[in-house]
Amino acid sequence: MGRRILVVGGLAAGPSAASKAARTNPDAEVVLFEQGDAVSYGVCEIPYHISGEVKAEDLAPFTPEILRATRRIDARVLHRVEEIQPHRRTIRVRNLAGGTTLEEKFDRLVLATGSRPRRLGMAGEEARNVFRLKALDEGIALRKFVAQEHPRTAVIIGGGYIGMEMADALKSLGLDVTVLHNAVLPMKGLERETRECVREELEKNGVRFVSMAQTGGFVRGGDAKITHVLTSDGSFEAGIVVVAIGVEPNADLARGAGIRTGASGGILTDRRQQTSVDNIYAAGDCCEVKSLVTGRQVYIPLATIASKAGWTAGENAAGGSAVFLGAIRAIAVRVFGLEVAQVGASEADAREAGFDPVSETITGWSRVAVMPGSERVTVRLIADRKTRRLLGANIWGREGAVLRANTLAVAIQQKATIADMQQWDLAYSPPFTPLWDPLLVAANAMHKKLGIP
Amino acid sequence: MGRRILVVGGLAAGPSAASKAARTNPDAEVVLFEQGDAVSYGVCEIPYHISGEVKAEDLAPFTPEILRATRRIDARVLHRVEEIQPHRRTIRVRNLAGGTTLEEKFDRLVLATGSRPRRLGMAGEEARNVFRLKALDEGIALRKFVAQEHPRTAVIIGGGYIGMEMADALKSLGLDVTVLHNAVLPMKGLERETRECVREELEKNGVRFVSMAQTGGFVRGGDAKITHVLTSDGSFEAGIVVVAIGVEPNADLARGAGIRTGASGGILTDRRQQTSVDNIYAAGDCCEVKSLVTGRQVYIPLATIASKAGWTAGENAAGGSAVFLGAIRAIAVRVFGLEVAQVGASEADAREAGFDPVSETITGWSRVAVMPGSERVTVRLIADRKTRRLLGANIWGREGAVLRANTLAVAIQQKATIADMQQWDLAYSPPFTPLWDPLLVAANAMHKKLGIP
Numbered sequence: 001m002g003r004r005i006l007v008v009g010g011l012a013a014g015p016s017a018a019s020k021a022a023r024t025n026p027d028a029e030v031v032l033f034e035q036g037d038a039v040s041y042g043v044c045e046i047p048y049h050i051s052g053e054v055k056a057e058d059l060a061p062f063t064p065e066i067l068r069a070t071r072r073i074d075a076r077v078l079h080r081v082e083e084i085q086p087h088r089r090t091i092r093v094r095n096l097a098g099g100t101t102l103e104e105k106f107d108r109l110v111l112a113t114g115s116r117p118r119r120l121g122m123a124g125e126e127a128r129n130v131f132r133l134k135a136l137d138e139g140i141a142l143r144k145f146v147a148q149e150h151p152r153t154a155v156i157i158g159g160g161y162i163g164m165e166m167a168d169a170l171k172s173l174g175l176d177v178t179v180l181h182n183a184v185l186p187m188k189g190l191e192r193e194t195r196e197c198v199r200e201e202l203e204k205n206g207v208r209f210v211s212m213a214q215t216g217g218f219v220r221g222g223d224a225k226i227t228h229v230l231t232s233d234g235s236f237e238a239g240i241v242v243v244a245i246g247v248e249p250n251a252d253l254a255r256g257a258g259i260r261t262g263a264s265g266g267i268l269t270d271r272r273q274q275t276s277v278d279n280i281y282a283a284g285d286c287c288e289v290k291s292l293v294t295g296r297q298v299y300i301p302l303a304t305i306a307s308k309a310g311w312t313a314g315e316n317a318a319g320g321s322a323v324f325l326g327a328i329r330a331i332a333v334r335v336f337g338l339e340v341a342q343v344g345a346s347e348a349d350a351r352e353a354g355f356d357p358v359s360e361t362i363t364g365w366s367r368v369a370v371m372p373g374s375e376r377v378t379v380r381l382i383a384d385r386k387t388r389r390l391l392g393a394n395i396w397g398r399e400g401a402v403l404r405a406n407t408l409a410v411a412i413q414q415k416a417t418i419a420d421m422q423q424w425d426l427a428y429s430p431p432f433t434p435l436w437d438p439l440l441v442a443a444n445a446m447h448k449k450l451g452i453p
Numbered sequence: 454m455g456r457r458i459l460v461v462g463g464l465a466a467g468p469s470a471a472s473k474a475a476r477t478n479p480d481a482e483v484v485l486f487e488q489g490d491a492v493s494y495g496v497c498e499i500p501y502h503i504s505g506e507v508k509a510e511d512l513a514p515f516t517p518e519i520l521r522a523t524r525r526i527d528a529r530v531l532h533r534v535e536e537i538q539p540h541r542r543t544i545r546v547r548n549l550a551g552g553t554t555l556e557e558k559f560d561r562l563v564l565a566t567g568s569r570p571r572r573l574g575m576a577g578e579e580a581r582n583v584f585r586l587k588a589l590d591e592g593i594a595l596r597k598f599v600a601q602e603h604p605r606t607a608v609i610i611g612g613g614y615i616g617m618e619m620a621d622a623l624k625s626l627g628l629d630v631t632v633l634h635n636a637v638l639p640m641k642g643l644e645r646e647t648r649e650c651v652r653e654e655l656e657k658n659g660v661r662f663v664s665m666a667q668t669g670g671f672v673r674g675g676d677a678k679i680t681h682v683l684t685s686d687g688s689f690e691a692g693i694v695v696v697a698i699g700v701e702p703n704a705d706l707a708r709g710a711g712i713r714t715g716a717s718g719g720i721l722t723d724r725r726q727q728t729s730v731d732n733i734y735a736a737g738d739c740c741e742v743k744s745l746v747t748g749r750q751v752y753i754p755l756a757t758i759a760s761k762a763g764w765t766a767g768e769n770a771a772g773g774s775a776v777f778l779g780a781i782r783a784i785a786v787r788v789f790g791l792e793v794a795q796v797g798a799s800e801a802d803a804r805e806a807g808f809d810p811v812s813e814t815i816t817g818w819s820r821v822a823v824m825p826g827s828e829r830v831t832v833r834l835i836a837d838r839k840t841r842r843l844l845g846a847n848i849w850g851r852e853g854a855v856l857r858a859n860t861l862a863v864a865i866q867q868k869a870t871i872a873d874m875q876q877w878d879l880a881y882s883p884p885f886t887p888l889w890d891p892l893l894v895a896a897n898a899m900h901k902k903l904g905i906p
Contacts, residue, residue, distance in 0.1 A: 053825055058823035304879065332881070405880055411863055413876070
């Protein structure tokens with residue numbers, strides 16, 4: 001009989017690990033436990049379901065039945081793993097439907113317990129018109145709530161990228177939207193100029209952005225709903241409230257088993273995704289990841305990283321020898337008509353990691369300037385003064401920003417220098433790209449800024 | 454007094470070299486000679502002027518006056534350089550307006566004499582409804598001809614990328630368009646699957662594509678116009694004819710001065726863009742260029758290469774020490790609704806250069822599949838079996854093909870392997886990119902095809 005591989009968590013890294021394990025080792029028995037009632041759904045698509053762009057049935061293409069039939073994974077929803085006994089190689093699992101507890105033996109265990117939304121810790125946070133957007137059912141519930149109860153106002157607490165996506169989605173449904181944010185500009189982690197542009201785009205589209213807002217509490221109405229959010233800047237009417245103040249790693253189960261975690265609370269793994277405990281792997285939002293720019297362990301809860309790390313964990317749990325080297329942090333978001341992307345280190349990250357960062361910003365065109373549909377694209381590069389290596393970039397514009405950011409993501413990972421970038425031979429075609437692509441314009445400007453060697 | 458830098462050719466590489474020279478050395482006297490009556494215009498935009506997307510006045514943003522006023526370049530149009538006397542460091546220049554001939558001394562000379570369209574060498578080729586698209590006036594004349602004489606039919610001789618752009622442009626003006634091509638599929642140099650897709654797109658849009666066509670001659674009508682094109686497949690009515698069978702380097706002037714040229718007839722330079730003759734530099738379509746993939750000298754007449762090589766020639770002519778390392782061949786074209794791009798070596802190129810090329814094709818999505826507007830994107834990668842290095846790629850689709858091709862262009866230049874590609878951390882955002890970008894899907898498929906090391 002083949003080895004028994006248990007996977008805990010059914011969202012992104014978990015199904016990815018389970019699929020890869022089953023494919024890598026056809027003799028293995030692969031069982032996946034998920035405490036919720038759905039697996040493998042598109043968390044990142046939830047804002048686009050709320051806006052009406054994506055249908056509910058398209059959010060969850062994989063059911064437990066499909067995983068079983070097509071991927072040879074025994075997927076058990078409504079099963080919560082409550083304890084790991086590493087020495088006995090067992091886990092204790094509660095069947096939430098029946099209430100019974102089982103012990104399951106494993107040869108290899110993969111933890112993909114994900115993240116959980118941060119809470120404000122205030123009375124009223126559980127009211128039925130307060131939503132987080134971490135689970136499929138909440139996203140569907142929010143859309144239903146808007147459709148049935150026609151709230152006129154929305155308050156979004158948190159001006160990160162989920163906050164931006166939700167502002168866009170709720171505005172498109174006709175709500176009056178307020179974003180409360182605990183800094184002057186939205187989207188911490190991006191460069192100042194980018195953040196100013198995002199704020200402008202919000203305001204241009206009629207979203208009220210309240211900077212340096214401290215949420216003080218909620219005012220409850222008569223029917224288990226919040227009516228207002230109280231802040232240091234006054235009270236805001238709220239037909240619905242979205243709390244999007246970030247996530248934290250769900251690593252309690254791992255810590256209970258003596259598995260090492262890092263400064264963020266995320267599980268530490270090696271590049272084979274093995275934890276500090278033999279035979280136990282981990283992947284996804286419950287883990288830290290190595291920054292390919294700074295070499296440090298960081299916490300970047302993104303599905304792209306989760307799925308690659310999940311593959312690696314699954315392949316290795318099944319007896320393979322895959323590695324996942326790390327991530328650079330690559331983020332893209334649509335804010336109304338604006339594409340906004342960040343790749344690699346911010347200037348602040350770079351400085352903190354010991355680089356001597358130099359930044360330069362240029363504005364170019366998405367296509368040949370005189371072609372219909374051509375839009376301004378702004379590129380901000382961050383390079384290391386000494387090595388002249390590209391460390392990070394922000395790109396924004398109404399067209400062609402995100403895919404260009406991905407080109408820079410590759411450049412960062414391939415350790416391109418500014419001199420390399422100046423030599424880039426890129427395709428030029430008037431309907432798609434100008435003769436001097438904004439990426440080349442940026443490289444030339446940065447070269448000038450760095451001075452002749 | 455500063456050095457005297459003469460530049461021959463006013464289209465792409467010439468103005469680029471002259472501008473850079475004037476900027477690099479503020480004491481230099483920079484004179485540019487152009488035999489036509491315009492400088493620095495957008496040849497690549499001509500098809501989009503013909504379609505009506507770009508206005509005539511937007512084709513030529515730089516006049517000789519602007520070059521003089523803003524860039525300190527003494528630009529002389531209607532001046533043909535007829536001879537170089539390297540030992541005396543002089544050139545003989547004919548003023549085409551006055552007919553006089555002058556001798557001009559130089560300290561450094563930059564040749565940017567460009568390319569010329571290949572000719573069929575058939576009687577009737579000079580008829581007033583036969584056009585090539587190498588010069589601004591021809592593009593403007595073609596559009597005027599269509600507007601004034603309302604031809605119903607167009608025959609395009611040549612199925613390369615200019616032929617494709619012209620088919621698109623003329624079809625959009627309502628003409629009945631036939632493309633005569635000397636091979637089974639259009640766009641030689643692309644992979645078979647890409648070419649099949651392009652042919653399909655032509656036919657889907659009502660363009661008649663005649664494969665393996667041998668142009669036999671023209672039938673002349675009464676008013677200095679062609680009425681039909683004769684081929685091995687019969688006669689085609691032609692209210693206008695576009696001859697787009699490629700270009701060849703314009704290197705006669707250089708050869709006359711004893712400057713070395715390569716197998717294609719293009720001028721050979723070192724990576725400082727210096728020719729085999731002291732004090733004479735060259736750049737652009739009159740030159741060969743080093744392939745960054747195969748290391749060989751190749752002929753790639755593209756504006757992107759011309760402008761970078763021009764910069765390098767200009768900087769060095771002015772006393773700087775710039776290098777231009779070479780090019781990979783990066784081409785993009787819009788064929789009706791299709792974005793088509795090629796970067797790096799074709800499978801055939803790669804094999805001929807001594808690689809052991811492996812190709813793999815996948816089809817992914819431009820955005821998250823269930824997002825409105827998401828389109829299929831097909832990626833064909835060409836990798837070297839031994840080193841696993843990415844050598845080339847074709848990408849096509851109705852959205853997000855060209856910018857993704859540019860990401861692969863960078864990967865090729867940064868010498869990425871397929872293993873590197875699998876690790877790429879790319880931004881994922883439903884309106885712009887799927888969780889597994891087509892580039893990652895392609896890398897994973899290629900990894901599988903190459904087998905476990």
